[in-house]
Amino acid sequence: MNAAIDMPQVIPQLADYIRILPEIVLAVFGMIVMLLDPLVDEGRSQKTLGIIALIGSLAALAATLFQSQYPGLGFWNMVQVDSFSIFFHVLVMAVTAVVILTSYEYMAMQRIRAGEYYALILMGALGMSLMSSAVELVLIFIALEISSISTYILAGFRRRTAISSESSLKYFLLGSFATAFFLYGVALMFGATGSTSITVIGQALRLERIPVLAYVGVAFMFVGLGFKVGAAPFHVWTPDVYEGAPAPIVGFMSTAPKAAVFAVLLRIMFEVDAPGRVWLIWVVAALSMTLGNVGALVQDNVKRLLAYSSIAHAGYLLIAFAALPNNGVPAVMFYLASYAAMNVGAFAVISHIGGEGERYVTLQDYEGLGRRSPLLAAILTIFLLSLIGIPITGGFFAKFYVFSAALQANLVGLVIIGVLNSAVASYYYLRLIVVMYMRDAREDVPVSPVPVGLGAALAISLGTTIYLGVLPGRVLDYAARTVSAWAR
Amino acid sequence: MSTLDNSMLTLVTFIPLAGALLLLLFPRRDRDIRLFALVVSLLDFVLSLHLPVHFQRAQAGFQYEINNQWISNPNIHYHMGVDGVSMWLVVLTTFLTPLCVLISWKSINERVKEFFILLLVLQTALIGVFVALDLFLFYFFWEATLIPMALIIGIFGHGRRVYAAVKFFLYTMVASMFMLAAILWLYAKTGTFDFVAIENAIRNGQVENFAGAATWLFLGFFIAFAVKVPIFPFHTWLPDAHVEAPTAGSVLLAGVLLKMGTYGMLRFNLGLFPEQSRSNAWWIMILALIGIIYGALVAMVQPNMKKLIAYSSISHLGFVVLGIFSFTQLGLDGATFVMLSHGVSTGGLFMLAGIIYERRHTYEIAEFGGLAAPMPVYATFFMFIMLASVGLPLLNGFVGEFLVLSGAFRDRAIYGILGATGVIWSACYLLWMYQRVFYGKVTHPVNLTLPDLSGRERAALWPTAVVALVMGVAPILWLNAIDPAVQTALAPFTQLASRMVGR
Numbered sequence: 001m002n003a004a005i006d007m008p009q010v011i012p013q014l015a016d017y018i019r020i021l022p023e024i025v026l027a028v029f030g031m032i033v034m035l036l037d038p039l040v041d042e043g044r045s046q047k048t049l050g051i052i053a054l055i056g057s058l059a060a061l062a063a064t065l066f067q068s069q070y071p072g073l074g075f076w077n078m079v080q081v082d083s084f085s086i087f088f089h090v091l092v093m094a095v096t097a098v099v100i101l102t103s104y105e106y107m108a109m110q111r112i113r114a115g116e117y118y119a120l121i122l123m124g125a126l127g128m129s130l131m132s133s134a135v136e137l138v139l140i141f142i143a144l145e146i147s148s149i150s151t152y153i154l155a156g157f158r159r160r161t162a163i164s165s166e167s168s169l170k171y172f173l174l175g176s177f178a179t180a181f182f183l184y185g186v187a188l189m190f191g192a193t194g195s196t197s198i199t200v201i202g203q204a205l206r207l208e209r210i211p212v213l214a215y216v217g218v219a220f221m222f223v224g225l226g227f228k229v230g231a232a233p234f235h236v237w238t239p240d241v242y243e244g245a246p247a248p249i250v251g252f253m254s255t256a257p258k259a260a261v262f263a264v265l266l267r268i269m270f271e272v273d274a275p276g277r278v279w280l281i282w283v284v285a286a287l288s289m290t291l292g293n294v295g296a297l298v299q300d301n302v303k304r305l306l307a308y309s310s311i312a313h314a315g316y317l318l319i320a321f322a323a324l325p326n327n328g329v330p331a332v333m334f335y336l337a338s339y340a341a342m343n344v345g346a347f348a349v350i351s352h353i354g355g356e357g358e359r360y361v362t363l364q365d366y367e368g369l370g371r372r373s374p375l376l377a378a379i380l381t382i383f384l385l386s387l388i389g390i391p392i393t394g395g396f397f398a399k400f401y402v403f404s405a406a407l408q409a410n411l412v413g414l415v416i417i418g419v420l421n422s423a424v425a426s427y428y429y430l431r432l433i434v435v436m437y438m439r440d441a442r443e444d445v446p447v448s449p450v451p452v453g454l455g456a457a458l459a460i461s462l463g464t465t466i467y468l469g470v471l472p473g474r475v476l477d478y479a480a481r482t483v484s485a486w487a488r
Numbered sequence: 489m490s491t492l493d494n495s496m497l498t499l500v501t502f503i504p505l506a507g508a509l510l511l512l513l514f515p516r517r518d519r520d521i522r523l524f525a526l527v528v529s530l531l532d533f534v535l536s537l538h539l540p541v542h543f544q545r546a547q548a549g550f551q552y553e554i555n556n557q558w559i560s561n562p563n564i565h566y567h568m569g570v571d572g573v574s575m576w577l578v579v580l581t582t583f584l585t586p587l588c589v590l591i592s593w594k595s596i597n598e599r600v601k602e603f604f605i606l607l608l609v610l611q612t613a614l615i616g617v618f619v620a621l622d623l624f625l626f627y628f629f630w631e632a633t634l635i636p637m638a639l640i641i642g643i644f645g646h647g648r649r650v651y652a653a654v655k656f657f658l659y660t661m662v663a664s665m666f667m668l669a670a671i672l673w674l675y676a677k678t679g680t681f682d683f684v685a686i687e688n689a690i691r692n693g694q695v696e697n698f699a700g701a702a703t704w705l706f707l708g709f710f711i712a713f714a715v716k717v718p719i720f721p722f723h724t725w726l727p728d729a730h731v732e733a734p735t736a737g738s739v740l741l742a743g744v745l746l747k748m749g750t751y752g753m754l755r756f757n758l759g760l761f762p763e764q765s766r767s768n769a770w771w772i773m774i775l776a777l778i779g780i781i782y783g784a785l786v787a788m789v790q791p792n793m794k795k796l797i798a799y800s801s802i803s804h805l806g807f808v809v810l811g812i813f814s815f816t817q818l819g820l821d822g823a824t825f826v827m828l829s830h831g832v833s834t835g836g837l838f839m840l841a842g843i844i845y846e847r848r849h850t851y852e853i854a855e856f857g858g859l860a861a862p863m864p865v866y867a868t869f870f871m872f873i874m875l876a877s878v879g880l881p882l883l884n885g886f887v888g889e890f891l892v893l894s895g896a897f898r899d900r901a902i903y904g905i906l907g908a909t910g911v912i913w914s915a916c917y918l919l920w921m922y923q924r925v926f927y928g929k930v931t932h933p934v935n936l937t938l939p940d941l942s943g944r945e946r947a948a949l950w951p952t953a954v955v956a957l958v959m960g961v962a963p964i965l966w967l968n969a970i971d972p973a974v975q976t977a978l979a980p981f982t983q984l985a986s987r988m989v990g991r
Contacts, residue, residue: 370643371599385635391628400562400672407676415669423665430657438642438650473559480561 019074029056037115053118088132124150128260167244182224188217242307251347288315327405330479338394345461368441394468572973588736652732670708716749730798735842779806784913811892819895826888858930884959
């Protein structure tokens with residue numbers, strides 16, 4: 001309680017650096033990969049750089065665990081390490097590691113030069129993890145840009161195919177537009193409250209009469225973030241981008257950046273207690289679920305099918321945003337974890353079956369997979385059952401927590417829409433299972449044996465999916481504790 | 489209670505699953521796989537006999553209970569237990585599974601390993617449905633039955649198997665969504681999934697807003713069960729599923745899966761919502777009667793033997809629903825007894841149909857005729873089990889139907905009268921089919937050389953015939969365990985009735 005607090009601290013302290021340690025580790029490893037790229041010869045670059053990137057993501061995971069011992073604010077209250085940020089850091093790092101493991105085989109098969117690819121994944125992960133720990137809107141914007149730009153480029157990495165470039169360009173153009181919306185919202189919020197710090201904004205909005213400008217600001221930010229998570233009506237880019245982008249990258253960008261953006265959304269909606277959120281979210285959630293599921297019904301391309309399903313899942317997730325923070329926040333966090341596990345796993349299988357040039361991605365190519373490759377088919381089936389929401393998979397409890405949070409907030413209408421949608425959704429996931437098991441095998445679609453890296457990736461995501469389905473308690477309790485810290 | 493008693497239900501439920509996991513590791517030697525599946529299912533049957541042998545007959549309430557916390561949030565318990573009704577359904581399941589293994593010995597010769605794994609997983613799920621006393625656990629097992637059954641139909645079935653499997657899956661899946669919504673509502677208001685706790689909370693009026701929601705909750709559960717039974721007009725999935733399913737699939741589908749629906753009505757609709765059951769009984773009874781008569785009439789004109797048996801199931805299950813919603817001791821006793829006897833006799837009929845299909849690859853009744861001459865043993869077994877199904881006194885079908893009808897008479901005479909015609913219809917269609925298939929001259933020369941039953945097939949049929957006879961001669965062995973359970977289920981109704989009289 002003396003002058004030292006008022007004195008602006010000019011030079012960052014060691015503690016400040018600890019608050020961004022995982023990001024530093026990721027940046028360093030990303031740069032190492034880039035620097036080494038011209039030095040190793042092309043044949044071996046894939047192997048060497050992939051391993052370095054994998055080590056980088058694991059080192060960042062270790063840094064996160066180390067960092068969790070020192071919670072608190074850093075860098076002039078711009079970043080905050082708390083159990084909330086730790087949760088999302090671990091999620092992003094785990095997804096990154098699994099995606100790198102998946103890419104290992106994929107890159108060799110597609111004959112893509114490895115260098116920038118792995119570097120960009122690490123840089124993207126940097127942006128995503130920063131998004132979850134930033135508590136200042138401008139920093140959040142910067143982190144969002146780091147993550148988005150990396151994914152724009154990654155989406156266009158199959159340079160030989162036109163749809164990949166189309167995917168990248170489309171993603172870039174629409175994505176920039178959305179980022180602008182977000183920035184506009186930040187500016188309006190600054191105008192309304194005089195600050196860009198989430199904590200200060202939250203206090204200001206609780207104390208005073210809420211200015212109209214704040215409503216508009218929240219709406220603009222929501223539009224920007226809603227685009228990033230692919231919620232309807234800002235979802236039209238998703239199917240095209242997912243179809244064109246490399247399969248492991250689709251697994252990446254449908255989970256990690258999405259989790260990070262949802263983390264930002266959680267902070268803005270709940271920590272700020274954003275005004276007027278319930279009805280805004282109600283409409284967007286109902287639209288996303290319905291449009292996503294109805295769109296998925298008629299898809300023949302597996303990647304497009306899962307793209308539409310991801311729109312629907314964004315809708316289920318948003319239901320929890322309309323609920324109360326005590327139940328809503330843990331529900332969202334749990335949902336993101338289990339969705340990450342099952343979706344990354346599903347895309348790992350798809351990237352393996354796709355083969356060279358991703359030729360085999362239609363439903364017909366999966367005919368008789370249960371016979372040609374029983375193990376892969378069984379694993380994909382479990383991921384699909386989890387996406388449907390069948391018990392003892394993570395997907396079930398994810399939906400369960402979301403729906404029960406909504407019921408406790410008396411959002412019966414939204415729950416009914418959600419339940420009906422899950423019934424519709426079971427049809428198209430089931431279609432894929434039916435095709436795999438109940439049709440005659442297509443002899444002309446080859447299935448190569450599963451390499452070690454992919455096997456490890458599948459084992460991790462499968463294990464997580466089942467773990468979250470059998471013993472969801474620990475993860476949920478952890479998520480619930482983070483909220484009690486917010487509830488003031 | 490010894491520790492063995494406590495873990496008995498866990499053992500009986502999960503031994504088939506453990507067997508399935510071991511099968512995964514087995515080499516692909518088809519004969520070993522079949523033998524192993526047979527041993528596992530027999531072991532489970534023998535173990536499950538522990539339940540009726542050490543069951544405290546006079547005692548109401550659940551026995552062999554086990555109740556441990558599984559997940560703290562949501563508050564889910566590993567809570568299992570059986571009363572007189574569910575215990576016999578468990579034994580019915582373990583009784584039919586080894587027979588299914590035997591009957592599939594030769595007819596399944598591709599992807600043998602997958603088939604027996606699915607069969608054993610299905611058995612675990614089925615037993616789980618009957619022993620679960622935690623609504624969440626119940627819902628989990630309920631959904632878990634769906635996947636192996638759909639795969640058994642879809643992979644190992646006949647011509648239009650994929651269509652039938654998807655139809656089966658979607659019908660049940662969509663219907664159980666309503667049940668899930670009702671379960672979630674109850675959880676949101678009571679904070680528990682425990683059946684007994686929720687039952688008490690409702691009876692003591694501790695659930696807020698219950699009066700307004702009760703009818704919807706009742707319907708949520710009822711729709712899920714009605715599709716499973718199936719009650720007219722939700723029955724259209726059943727003939728497709730039966731005709732396309734392999735024999736073992738049909739046996740378990742008719743023998744056990746359909747009973748999940750009627751068991752659910754008895755346990756959950758009556759247990760949790762007595763007043764709503766009472767006020768909705770009139771239209772449910774009418775639907776049951778339509779099911780009995782309509783099912784029988786459609787069965788009469790079926791040219792396909794298996795479809796005929798499938799429609800006869802709709803008719804018989806109508807009796808069960810009629811008995812349950814008569815709210816009389818006789819009716820409920822009878823309903824439970826019909827569940828068991830229908831499982832045995834219809835299971836037997838499907839096995840018999842499967843045996844002839846293995847020889848001729850058709851179910852068309854017109855393809856046969858005069859089979860009694862080349863296959864006398866087969867014809868005798870068919871006659872015996874068919875008479876059990878028709879409801880000949882001293883065989884099992886008679887006891888249950890008689891009790892149901894007397895219960896229905898007590899409720900309202902017209903229900904009993906209309907229901908009784910169902911017995912006549914079933915004699916018509918089954919005897920007529922028997923006549924066309926077995927009597928007269930052999931009309932198709934191929935049928936002249938058909939081999940009679942093999943030792944394995946006899947081994948599968950003898951137990952059904954014996955059990956059908958014992959159940960018909962000494963039903964008291966079953967009923968003295970069922971009685972107390974039914975009395976408990978009816979307790980709120982007698983209270984309800986006396987309260988109404990009091991007014």
